[in-house]
Amino acid sequence: MKSLGSIRRSFAPWTDPDAKPYISFRNVTKRFGDFTAVDNLNLDIYHREFFALLGASGCGKSTLLRMLAGFEQPTEGEIILDGQNMAGTPPYRRPVNMMFQSYALFPHMSVEKNIAFGLRQDGMPKPEIEERVKQMLKLVKLEQFAGRKPSQLSGGQRQRVALARSLAKRPKVLLLDEPLGALDKKLREETQFELMDLQQELGLTFVVVTHDQEEAMTMADRIAVMSAGHVIQVATPAEIYEEPKSRFVAEFIGDVNVFNGTCKGVVDGKCEIAGDDGLTIRIQSADVPPTGTKAGFAIRPEKMRISAGPPADSTVNAISGEIWDIGYLGDMTVFYVKLESGKVVKTSQLNAARTVDDPFGYEQQVWVSFAEDAGVILKD
16 A cells, blocks of 8 residues: 555545645735735534645744734635634634733743633633642643742743643643744654644544644644735645645745646657657656646655666666765765756765765766656646
8 A cells, every 4th residue: 555655644534535624714814905815715624634835934824823812813714714704703712712922921920820811711610620730730741830920930841830820721622833933953852742643532622823834744634834814725744745746836835846838749658748858758658748838847865766877777768967066964975966957966874774885076077866756747
């Protein structure tokens, strides 16, 4: 059985035509004066899904989250949550809670009082508050820090306090706006997996806004890639990475090399693209552009091979060039190869061994090659 990437969990209600979305944005538009932040957007999110809204600053992802939370109202369209139209429902009456990037903890309150604050506001009896706070502290592994103030905690600990406070009211949906942006790289990576485990343990729906591709790829069941108020593609992380449906998604997610050219048609069962860089690319693809039309070809650096001579396998695509730059990253080495046309392509090679026989050097003539099924055709 072949799959695009490893499968984190057997959870895919979006593939079931009978599954009912838990959250639906229906023809939602949001304008701020003359500026359109979200433009006639349609999107479905399912119960217990970890869903990521991914895009550059100003693409509309935070506006979408704020409309779901009730802090903004759509100019047009509907937002449906668990079968109920959210129009006119104030934030405090929605079954959602939002965790902000700044965490917004009360500096004069202890950890346990920060967590209990919303419960006290709702008038929950004191014994129940104490029990709920105890549960939340255990959940985020902060029992021994209950009496400390936020200033006495690390960034990761403050993040977990904010998370516990958001979960204390047991919302149906937890909204996270750039939740890990203030953490250092190592702690951010650890916290990503903690959030994933916590979400599955609680069985809640998480919707996270982020501009960090790696964060979205690690945590989310599905990702919506956004640009200029539109959703460009919604798919699993593996599908987004391996089968981008547009040039924008291919170039936005990860590193990619794009060859532009003209489709020559199907030759010996393979689609051929005459590249503008002098390379005729043979591709295994069921989705072939019309002959004579412009087309692009996208391939990830790790799917390209670099060698001192032409590859022995005649079925692979290959082109010669000169090593322009080298980057040693520890786990892998990145090579920038300048082709005869002047185009520079990026390849990466896993450093599986500690030493390398005859390593490549600057200005060395090499061959770059890739298999016929290593990349995808781009039509726009």
